[in-house]
Ligand SMILES: NC(=O)c1ccc[n+]([C@@H]2O[C@H](COP(=O)([O-])OP(=O)(O)OC[C@H]3O[C@@H](n4cnc5c(N)ncnc54)[C@H](O)[C@@H]3O)[C@@H](O)[C@H]2O)c1
């Protein structure tokens with residue numbers, strides 16, 4: 001008997017000439033035949049002997065030409081001897097006879113994208129799968145496409161048994177995909193970062209106007225048989241100040257549209273170039289100014305450790321009484337309990353929310369049920385047009401990745417030849433951390449657009465491929481301030497898209513070229529710094545590092561020499577060099593139970609200005625940082641997370 005998955009019916013006529021067959025689904029096959037078996041590889045045919053005495057699973061690789069199959073089964077298989085003794089006819093379970101890969105589409109995808117996929121692969125559209133069902137199916141799939149509703153957890157990668165090569169996220173945010181697990185399982189993750197921008201911006205405007213005119217509440221009221229004209233008097237938008245928090249792709253499009261409504265637009269984005277904002281008549285302002293002057297606030301920043309619950313009790317208290325808030329970014333950027341308190345206190349007059357910390361939110365959520373709150377179920381990207389665009393963008397990315405092409409929207413680390421990686425590993429870490437440090441030294445409102453990376457090395461340029469290092473500097477520069485994930489594949493693309501120019505310079509040293517590099521320097525031009533001492537005499541933020549005994553170390557900040565290992569978090573202080581200061585700072589941190597991993601002082605001359613570098617395992621509280629700032633000898637300081 002031959003048991004085969006339904007999609008191989010096109011080959012059944014061949015088979016049925018020899019025997020009878022029964023159609024069952026791949027899940028039934030897995031269920032019926034435990035496949036924890038050994039795999040034999042013979043020529044290009046892999047044969048798995050199921051542990052079931054009378055079953056054999058054939059898995060024919062996609063490279064095999066079907067017309068070559070002679071059906072002289074069992075080809076190279078020798079049956080377990082007891083088969084013959086017991087005269088049990090063998091059961092052949094055919095799970096893959098097809099030249100095409102299989103793509104599982106686990107959430108609804110636009111037709112144009114599906115057509116593109118179908119031209120290349122077997123496409124299995126199965127929606128609303130439970131985790132168990134997804135884990136069962138995944139072992140038969142080469143690629144998986146999801147939106148934000150499917151959790152692609154470690155369990156999914158483990159269940160794939162190594163077959164899953166690509167996960168495509170049909171949208172921007174990939175918080176639902178376990179990237180670490182994907183990378184560990186050698187699975188590329190790609191997303192579609194641009195096709196839903198306009199849809200998200202339009203939804204932001206829809207919520208803004210619907211909220212201001214009580215559209216949802218009035219609609220519910222009239223449907224409940226009421227006619228409450230005076231209850232639902234709204235507010236006008238024209239002439240009001242709208243603060244756009246996060247001036248990236250979506251924020252910029254919201255700003256453009258709100259200008260057309262006659263609103264006055266300000267924006268806060270520590271990393272957006274001011275000239276791009278000015279070009280559309282928007283002023284970039286500080287966070288505090290934005291929230292204190294706005295009549296309406298619209299959120300468009302990514303969810304990162306720095307933006308998590310950024311709208312909290314403390315910041316609601318700084319807002320104009322009666323402010324109105326729109327969120328189509330991520331639920332986690334608002335402290336939802338604090339928002340309920342601010343609504344009850346009348347600080348926030350209304351809120352319109354598309355996204356929630358937990359999705360779907362609990363039925364009894366006070367926030368969702370608040371009468372001054374308008375909600376939609378994460379619909380920002382849900383227009384026909386955006387979903388067609390996203391579907392095409394993701395289908396092209398997934399097909400390209402399955403073909404082995406480099407993906408411009410890859411979000412996790414690509415494979416790097418192991419010899420290259422082994423040699424460059426500490427420099428890769430150094431490059432990323434220098435990028436992270438440099439961008440955190442930029443003062444809000446400065447914009448980041450001109451970066452220079454200098455490599456000092458005794459190697460000839462041809463013997464040192466700096467693409468990986470440049471990508472890692474870019475990753476360090478962009479990831480702390482964005483929802484974008486950067487790697488070797490997408491680094492240049494991402495930098496260009498954000499208007500960041502990265503130039504490279506090589507300084508060739510005399511001497512032994514044994515070490516790939518002596519030092520890496522990262523400079524950011526045309527910006528102000530949160531830590532003035534980080535500005536070099538050339539007027540640029542400058543950080544430099546070296547690898548010593550395999551450990552990446554920071555060796556220069558601005559024109560000051562320092563020497564600290566790049567791990568944990570760092571507090572940089574500029575102070576007048578004097579005895580006892582290290583002790584004072586140490587005890588402030590000690591009182592807070594913040595573990596100090598190292599302290600080092602680099603000075604220009606005894607009792608003159610010095611830079612103290614303090615490594616801390618935890619982030620000190622605001623109070624502790626303030627106490628450090630209040631020490632009279634401390635002229636400036638900054639906390640930097642690595
Ligand atoms: N509701 C939806 O369906 C929907 C659709 C698309 C995007 N989104 C979400 O919207 C957000 C923005 O998406 P995008 O495509 O514009 O991303 P983007 O990366 O283009 O823009 C994000 C901007 O936020 C800025 N930023 C970073 N940290 C900041 C901070 N602390 N304060 C202010 N600004 C900060 C960045 O510099 C960047 O310019 C993301 O969270 C994304 O997941 C939601």
Ligand SMILES: O=C(O)[C@H](O)COP(=O)(O)O
Nearest residue numbers: 147148170171172173381
């Ligand atoms: O991150 C995104 O692209 C948006 O939040 C849209 O998510 P969705 O594809 O689940 O609508």
